[in-house]
Amino acid sequence: MLADACGVTNGNLLYYFGSKDNLVIEATAYGMAKVEDDFMEQAPTSFADIERFLREMPALTAKLHGAKYRFMYQVYASPKYREHGKAFFNGVNVRYRKYAEQLSGKLGLPVELIQGMTYLFVRACVHFALFEDEDYLQLQLNAIRASLRAIVSGRGEEETR
Template identity: 75%
Template sequence: MANEKGIPERRIAFLETCFEVFCKNGLERTSLKMLAEACGVTNGNLLYYFGSKDNIVIDSTAHCMAKVEDDFMARAPRSFKDIERFLREMPYITAKLHGEKYRFMYQVYASPRYREHGIEFFRGVSVRYHQYAQLLSGKLGMPADFIQGMIYVFVRACVHYAMFEDEAYLQLQLGAIRTSLGAFMGAQQQNPMENPNGKAGGNAL
């Protein structure tokens, strides 16, 4: 943002350190003093960068959860045949690497104090998921809108598992995704359409 203060690289380092502290201790139990000590600076120095503890909460959550999205999509399937690998592996990788982060994110955005910032963040999520879907469309041989819908379902399943380790819920959601993919394949075989590269869609599947 135009009104950000301080050295940009240092600001990012502070955001990531503060987010780690929040995730370990929770929203209410994390003090400004704890954040400053973890960053190796004074309370005043941290406030110079962010203005208030609320701003640290808002900015660190948005920054670090966007990084989690990038990590998620870096592991995205590289072809239609690779989708099953992604479905099998990603929920457990997400839970191991990012479970704490998702729990804190929902603690923040479920709070009335930060709800408007949550609405803004998830608007950005929708834009980013659309961009991811467009990038994947050619690789997977499927329309971007269909992929975007599947991303939403799959991410919800992964996040729920990361937060609650609910295997039954996860498998039901994965089953729904596999059923949708199977139905899409069947429809493509019966009624071949133009794929994103302008060739017959049935061959890509």
């Protein structure tokens, strides 16, 4: 089916990727890169826009990418592909750092804080996409919101000093 969708023969597809395993690895990495790109296209453009992002992204991510998340976790949880999963998630660390650096000036928040909150938020979105667990999602979102309120409150105190 994949070869047909690509307009090539099975032999051409396997020749290009070298093996079925490489095809699975590359398809998984591509799918997750697409998810990250879509996520960043919706990223907040200002501090005030963070709430929109928190409100909209979990449902949007579940709708658009739930199947990709299930595929990725099935692949990377398999002992056969575990090392590829480790490599992928090491790349996530690098990419999230770059995303945080891109957003820092727009949001007026430190890079380290954005990077850490990104992990929390993405994990909450993935969990919601996989299990539709509204309680878990809301706990994570409330932790992010409380952190942001504390930051805003701290900024107000610093400005009055």
